[in-house]
Amino acid sequence: MLRNYFKIAWRNLWKKKIYTSINILGLGIGMACCLLIAIYVQDELSYDKYHTNTNRIYRVVHAETYGEDLKNTAPPAPGEFAVWGNAPVGPALRADFPEVEEVVQFSGRADILLRYGDKNFQEEGIFFADAAVFDLFSWKFIAGNPKTALEDPYSIVLPESTAKKYFGEENPIGKTLEGSSAPGRANAGNYRVTGVIEDIPENSHFNFPALLSMNTFRKSREDIFDMWGYVDFYTYLLVSENFSIEAFEKKIPDFITRRRGISPDSKYTIALEPLSDVYLKSEAGRQPGDTGSLPNIYIFSLIGLFILAIACINFMNLSTARSLERAREVGIRKTVGAARKNLIFQFLSESVLIVTFAAFLALFFVFIALPFVADLTEKNFRSVDLFNWQSALVYLCIIFGLGLLSGIYPAMVLSGFKPALILKGISNTHTKGAALRKGLVIFQFSLSIILIIGTCIVFTQMGYLLDKDLGFDREQMLVIDYNYDGRVNNKIETLKNTFNHLPEISSVAAARTVPGSYFPNAGTTIESQEGTMALNVPAIYEVDVDFIHHFDLELAAGRAYSRDFPVDTIQSLVINEATARLYGYSNPGDIIGKRFQQWGREGKVIGVVKDFNYLSLHQNIEPLTLRLAPSECRYLTLKVTTSDLPAAIARIKDVWTHAVPHRPFLYKFLDEDFNRQYQADFRFRKLFTIFSCLAIFIACLGLFGLASYTAEQRTKEIGIRKVLGASVTNVVMLLSKDFIKLVVIAIVIASPLAWYAMTRWLEDFAYRIELQWWMFTLAGIAAITIALLTVSGQSIKAATTNPVKSLRTE
Known part of the structure; x- marks a missing residue:
């Protein structure tokens, strides 16, 4: 009987080639799309799940509110927290809570120029880490001792790819990399390679080209490890098996009061995020790496279901539309004794057969499309990952499930025909x-x-x-990254003058950051309208005297920095309109001349620039201060006016190589770099x-x-x-x-x-x-x-x- 069912099914499929092709092609494309989306979604959901203790690792996030009526301030929303926080909170949590078994802190991200022989690369996103980091995170060691690898100052652990980049097939353990200073964290020195680990899996919420020992940082800045107001650390906890996050959060207010005390200027608190949630669910700012989008996961999942539903509807529609062509067959089968369940089984068998053909076609489509999707999503998808017994089992279940789902209604319709009426040619x-x-x-x-x-x-x-x-202005802005190099900053004016004499360059400026790049925040006190000094923590750009004019920032009030006022370097501050509003000035002109204090500098506000989008358009314009500090700069920005960019870049490189031979020529265009946020x-x-x-x-x-x-x-x-x-x-x-x-x-x-x-x-x-x-x-x-x-x-x-x-x- 089964052989007969499949023989009839095959004859019907072959007889109606157009409809068969439409069904199989539609289902095949639908199933292929679903498989590709499922692979992408599964990868997104798998972030940080590879750690042995994933379910016991939490991340500390911090929030600090400033204002006058702090007692009545509402608790901070998830988006008001930041991952970046202070150092003392980690040891304090370990000491006060027995359920916290281990604390690991990172500091960074630092960009450091590393050299070995004639090889030198500026490594971006290096972290300083506690020695216990390998007790929390399951990063596999290839060489070295994970217990001691990051104990000593100036020790460094390299992922395998970084080690091969510098040492090739040599054993890197014990060898030395010459490193530049990490601004604000460590002086230049020789880093001894104490460990090599496997490359960090791509499904990790942050990645790094190297880990430096936290004691390297501690050796240069011991004081900040006890400062609750200094933010430069990411804190992770390993908790006990019976840990309750609800019970823990109830203890946080007492812990903050006991450890940090009550401040009249601000209200500080912390919260915990499970490691498995940080990639897709965290809304906190200052992330150490890329984050995903849970809404996008939902959208793609819905699209996959939409596509599959559309393909199944095609099958049902064409099957029921052609039902009259099979009516006589059903009538004869029922006349000779076929039960309805037998007919249902027959038509479901045909449905499963079609879905099986479509499934093989879908696998072919996936095999062809997977490299393209991997390139598009910048993920490492491999066809071989599809071929294992778990995938085969799931795929078989999908085939039979879809076959039954798509075929059940046509089977019920066809098997319900009344033979007497059908054989007379009557059908409703x-x-x-x-x-x-x-x-x-x-x-x-x-x-x-x-x-x-x-x-x-x-x-x-x-x-x-x-x-x-x-x-x-972001058009044709060429940005040279010299990573705070003091030797460059000492001759920055000479460099700027040299570049300004090139016919392709119309203006040059230096700054610690550029729009779209990293920037710190600075505790800033500005005189209020009532005459009191109000504290807030706006963002800060440290710039040179030409920055405002170079980027064509418009002034809303006051003046920009000027060489005509040498005192600007020690007692002047320029802010944006959002900062003026933050301190209670709706009219930017009213804040001009008000006193300020910021990072050891005191003076008066001399100018207010109009708000500009230095952040992604996902975010509102935030308060920003522009501090004149040419010795703290990292980037040199050149306005290129020629359309022959390759020739201009070649001339700029020649000047740079001659003037700064010890620094590689690392450049980018501001508009392209800014758009990377999207x-x-x-x-x-x-x-x-x-x-x-x-x-x-x-x-x-x-x-x-x-x-x-x-x-x-x-x-x-x-x-x-x-x-x-x-x-x-x-x-x-x-x-x-x-x-x-x-x-x-x-x-x-x-x-x-x-x-x-x-x-x-x-x-x-x-x-x-x-x-x-x-x-x-x-x-x-x-x-x-x-x-x-x-x-x-x-x-x-x-x-x-x-x-x-x-x-x-x-």
Whole structure:
């Protein structure tokens, strides 16, 4: 019997090649998309799960509120916490809470120039770490002793790839790397290699090219390890098996009061984040590495389900539409004694067979597409990861599950035919099935239209991010990174003058940071309108005298730094408008001349620049102070005016190599570097667009199949209408209008759902577009156009068929 079922199934599939191809291709693409999305989502969800004690590791996050009425201040929101915090909190937690078994702290990220022989590289994102770091984190040692590797000052542990970069196949243990200073953390010195570990897995919330011993940092700045107000540390805890985070959080207020005391100027608190949550769920600022987006995970998961649902709907629609062709077969089988359960099993077997073919096709698609998706997502996906017994088991379950899900309704419909009526040529199943098919078409096109609208809005928002006026000049700004090198800062004016004499350069400025890069915060006291000194902690840019004019920052009040006022270097401060508002001045001019204190400097506010977006447009403009400190700079920024950039870069490199031979020429363009903040957003746009197009394509496949079947069933009617004088246009409209009505209904259903979903997505951006009616209208027109193009091909073919032939063959 089973052999007979599969033989009949194979004959039916082979007989109707077009419908079989549509079903298998649609299901294959749908399953491939789901598999690719599942691989991506699984990778995102796997971050930091490779550690042995993942469930027992927590990260400390810090929040500090400033103001007058601190007692009545609301608890900080998750987004007001920062991962970056003070050093004393770690040992204090270890001492006061027996459930805290171990504390590990990192400091960084530091960028250090390392040399070995004639090889030198500026390594970015090096961390200083406690010696116990390998007790918490499961980073596997290749060489060295994990217990002692980071005990001594100036010891360094390298990942395998970094070790090979400097030492090749040599044994690096005991060898020395010459290192530059780590500003604010350690002086230059020789670092002895004490360990080599396997490269950090990509699914880690932070990565590093090397780890330096925390005692290196401690040796140069012992005092800050006892300062609750100095922030430069990331603190991780290993807790006991029976740890309760709820019970722990209740003890935090007493702990803060006991250890740090009560401050009249600020209110400080901490919270814990489970390690397994820090990549996708943390909203805290100052992250040590990249973070993911849980909403994007939900969106991609929904898209995967949408695509699979659309593919399954195609199968159900075409199966029920063709049910009348199998009616006589069912009638004969029932007449000779076949039970309904046997017929259901038969048709489900056919469904599983189709899904099996589609599954193999999906695997082929995945194998072809995986390298492209890996490149697009910047992840290391491998085809070999798909072929293991766990994946095979899951895939088999999916095949049978989809086969049953897609085939159950067609099987119930076909097996329910009454043999007496069917053999007489009477059936009322056509009208019942038609209503369901229309509902399913509306449903799948509603999903497709939601994706069309979403794609339109995503593209518009990304274009807005790129085109928005940020309030500063970022075009053709070449940024040279010399990493705070004192020898460069000592001759910075000479360098600037040399570059200014190049015809390709119109202006030059130096700064500790540039928009889009790292910056610290500084405790800053400014005189309030009442005459009292108010403390806040705005961001700080340390700049040279030319920075404001070089970046074309507009002044809202006062003046910029000037060489005409030498006293600016010791007693002047420029701020932005957001800082003026922070201290209670709605009119920027009112803060000019007010007293300030910041990092040991006292003087008066001399200028207020208009707010500019030095942060990503995901964030509002935050308070910022611009402190004149040319000796603290890291970057040299050159405004390039020529269109021949390669030639200009070559000349700039020649000047740099001659003037600063000990520093590599490391450069970037500011606009490209600033836009890297949106790298995840652009990646999301590409993935969203690709999968949306595939979903629409699958929906069109189903519509094409239904249009073909409808035209085939109405061949005789079309022939009669043409004999009676109907034009090709009349026939095309006749066959198309029913489908267009369904698409219009889908537009009405999809538009409010898309509006709600995309409004929520846009909430992640502080600066965002407003949803406009034309976006939904454009998506609706696109959907109707796509449907018309899909249906009209078959409609035109039917309309242009010779009526004599169609009437004779019918």
